[in-house]
Amino acid sequence: MTGRSPLDTLKATGVPVREAVPEDAVAGVLPSWVAAPGGVGEVAEIMRAASSLGLAVVPSGGRTKAAWGRPPERCDLVVDTRAMDRVLEHEAGDLVVRVQAGVTLDGLAAALAVHGQELALDRPLDGATVGGTLATATAGPRALRYGTARDLLIGITVVLADGTVATSGGKVVKNVAGYDLGKLFTGSYGTLGVIAEAAFRLHPMAAERACVTSAHPVSEDLGPLLRRVTAAQEEVSAVEIDWPDPREPYTLTCLVEGVGAQSRASAVRELLGTRASVGGEPPGEWARLPGETFVLEARVRQDDLYDAMLAVAGTVRVTGVEAAVRGWAAPVSVLRIALRTDDGPAAGDAAGAAFVTALRDMVEPGGRVVVVTAPEEIARRVDRFGHIGALPLMKRVKERFDPDRSLSPGRFVGGI
Amino acid sequence: MPGDTLTLLADRLRGPLGDQWVITDPVRLRTYECDGLTYHRATPGLVVLPETAEQVSAVVRACAEAGVPFVARGAGTGLSGGALPRTDGVLIVMSRMRRILSIDLPNRRAVVEPGVTNLAVTEAVRADGYYYAPDPSSQQVCSIGGNVAENSGGAHCLKYGFTVNHILALEIVSPDGDIMQLDALDPGYDLLGAFIGSEGTLGVATKITVRLTRAPEVVTTVLAAFPGVAAGGKAVSAIIGSGIVPAAIEMMDALAIEAAEAAVACRYPEGAGAVLIVELDGPAAEVAGHFEQVERICREEGAFEIRVADDPAERAAIWKGRKSAFAAVGRISPAYIVQDGVVPRTALPGVLARIAELSAEHGIRVANVFHAGDGNLHPLVLFDDAEPGAGERAEHVSGMILDLCIEHGGSITGEHGVGVDKARYMPKMFTEDDLDTMQLVRCAFDPKGLSNPGKVFPTPRLCGEVPGVRKGVHPLVESGKAEQF
């Protein structure tokens, strides 16, 4: 028996495959090879080949979030979706678009803007792909009005570990036929399969946009302000909290979209007090991640946002860790907390870990604190995800979809 | 013997549930033989009416231990036979779990039991200026639990989305009988999203946290009468094309209007070949702007009468005909099939024309009531059940309409669910691999396949048989492209 090398076997699929370079690392783990399929068929081919070789596969898109999640236990092959960058179908009259997973959100936005339409998702990072955005379920302030990626996704095509191609949903918005695999794959961190294609419902681009901005001292309770603004019949699309330094005042930005946005924004300003001002487009930093290397996410109910902010401020005071915060109000309200632990590695690591633990103690059980990304030395010291009610069920789902644990093994909750 | 098993089960459950709420009398059992779709009937082996999650858990656990299938049922208004009982199983009727447990306006959420009716949620918060957005036509009857199972939509989901977009957390009883929490706050897989719309095949919801929506400042409902559906359909496209997302766009054709008139005397404009109901809601400034455009578009597309309603009573008058349309068809036809299919909005005119042809070819009248804004058709296929062969012809036409939907890249169900009725169409819309993959979810939740078996999927494999990783020689190996180590 003349054994072909795994690389040869992978290459035999006809899919471009190359040796990995250090830049291909996933959360610090270097793969052996990188495949760049051009479509769902090729993803299936490469997955079948990988499966036959018993390789561990990690899907990858724009690499903007490659450091997120736990490091994979094994990582032989990265399936890079960036060559899958076509908009497959866009019937403007249907307000629906179907794309390959490697299309970037920025590219998609430009293509849709020509038709006066948009995919109503915020873009926290430049260069993120549709696939990566879905896999990590990244959201932004406009979740208040439009929901998150899972709410806008209407169809998905995935490739399982064994190369099985499965589609659920379709290209019509209203559709309840079969299970919604799209929901399951959104936020699954590449542990169930490779997202190859996705279809979304679109929105017409707002005729007008206006922002109301106001600064508030930390001592000012955000709760009543938020209640007023989110209950306002002016229909605020998003409320962002920008708080670059938890020792300083925070800035609230309310986005109003649609006909009469300017006058509606003026009405919203009345709710916020005299310090508020009305402007046009949202600020440049809108929805951006407040940092890159060490980011936490506190997920709480809207009315608990202020308490979560106080918890952050308190933790900053106690631990001495510098933080920058950006967040938003929504049914699941989020504070993204970027930490800087630069006063010496060992002490810094301990302080960072202490920060996570202290913050979680204060936010749970009403809310959750998740370590989105962290230097490995810190992450090792803490529970990245905290308590999850249905973890046993999640493990059973993983076992069914990927019984050999060959897809992003260990990257997600509970070591899934 | 299944009979003995059920008798033992009934005896076991009388303790935890109370004698009164374990039903074994055959005459009583038979009243549960069908839901809103009477075409499929099966008398349940046993009916239980639990009042708490713990009781549901006790029932499900007992079923799991005895290997007895169970089916959860809400108000029994489903139109796909999703709550069709099993003669060898237990029907868990949720109608006694109907308390609104808490209302939390600052967080715009409410926690309710599954038997609470959809409309009751809205009524509980209406005075405070909130409502529960998904509004299926049966909203005064149907239960939130049923809505969760079916991922119900309604007229207003064009703008506001479906049940799945309005549920923040669920307490479920898993098919093993465990009580579990699925919460949108939790990191991890979106099991909440997977559970909603799974038609009772992944377990039983026992507590539901719904999102409340702020009542809009202004609601304007426009009723536009057109000479025919073609003109109405063009108006729909033009409205959406102009960048407006109305809260709802509904269309009824002449036959549907006739039925509604007969039932509720809705007094739609005389001589209308189609009526369009366009509801705009939101901030006053926006609604006013959109209204002008909608009115202009309707006139341009040939509307010969336009009525506008701004207050609740007038709006209710306009909606009355639409909301009663399904049941109202009983007034103009001895029997009928309510179909539910979806096509991309832009395919509407062609599909409607083809439905008219099918109707003529087969001598079967078809009344059309639909959520035009999202291409969700509800053709009502009318027939006389006393006439030999009419039922089969109607069934045939109804099936061809679904084929038409699939052909146009649509769906075999927009909101009624697959249930038992459409399971056989699933292979037309999905490949075997698609269905097998969905089945993986089922097996994760319910490896024994006891939770509402026989629904959604045509002849599902047993979980042991589902190919996890392909067995046998892989095609690539076979073709020499790859080699197995």
Next chain:
Amino acid sequence: MTPSEPPHGIDAELIKDCVHCGFCLPTCPTYVLWGEEMDSPRGRIHLMGQHVEGAPLSDAMAGHFDACLGCMACVTACPSGVQYDKLIEQTRAVVEREHPRPPGERAMRALVFALFPHPRRLRALRLPLRLGAPVARRLLPRLRALHPSLAAMVELAPPVPAHRTRLPPRVRAVGPRRATVGLLTGCVQGEFFPGVNAATARVLALEGCEVVIPRRQGCCGALSLHSGREEEAVRFARATVAAFERAGVGTVVVNAAGCGSTMKDYATVLAGDEAWARRAAELRTVDVAEFLAELGPRARRHPLRLDVAYHDACHLAHAQRVRAQPRELLGAIPELRVKEIAEPDICCGSAGTYNLFQPEAAAELGERKATHVLAAQADLLVSANPGCTMQITAALRRTGRKELPIAHTIQVLDASLRALPVSALTGGASL
């Protein structure tokens, strides 16, 4: 008679009208209470279907039919136009005929039907009730355990007026005459709430109607009809038609909802005999609120500074579809505000003889209604049916939270027309 329409059976064609949509469920009082399919209209129709197909009328089945209040809220809610009213009447007749009742239940039914439809017997009972009521109420808890139905009767009995009001056979119109109408005095209304009849006659006269009140009028037959006692109902119906024919009026004004709905259906009740059916069809029955709204106001309305909660009697709202008119009449009184009661479609549990035969369910429904009534925070409850008035009064008493004065729509109008003070309605005195 065609074979498909058995003379005394359940009409299978009517059953087929039900498409099983379930829209009736939330309006059905027993479904609201128990959440069981077989205690909903849809379930009962299903049971009727089973019986038509040959299933024997078991105790279980009969129990579910008996539990129906006959409030007809489901008829209002049904989009398919199912004639549940006809179906349940047919079914009750079948139950009465085919279903042997236990002796105790039989005795109670006999007592009720020997008493209520007979004004003179009721009158004879007034004195013992007046004297005995306080004693009986003290015994209530024990009675409830021994005989719930009898307990219900005692509890429901209203304070009996000391003096009977005897209405003249004819009341002249005030001012130019606009119409001549007959007035049905009714059994329970006439004996327990004579003030309502007096007020009706006065208001009609003040609005320009000549009111004819035949002396020899008996029960309209409503209670019998709603309990499946068909032959008795036919007898009463014929007598009532004859009484008004003799009085020479073409229109009969009725102020008790249950009576009105039955009389409007006389043509069907008497359908067995063509001649009687024709005679019945020639007599027009109209509810007093319906009639006055149609006639239009002429007399001056004097202000009444009052918040009133209007209770929809099922036999008015559902059976006769009279909902707007009473609200209009009340709303037109200066300074009076009409408040709505939550769950207006759900029956208070009175439902003719229901509170006597199904006391537990009726009590539960009564308390539910009482809670909603109190939540409306009104000064006065307005109810247009004597049965509802007794039922809600009893329930309010049980909740023990508050005594709320109750009046009939026409009494409120009467007070306004006669410029009476508010205290005439709320003073606590029996009206």
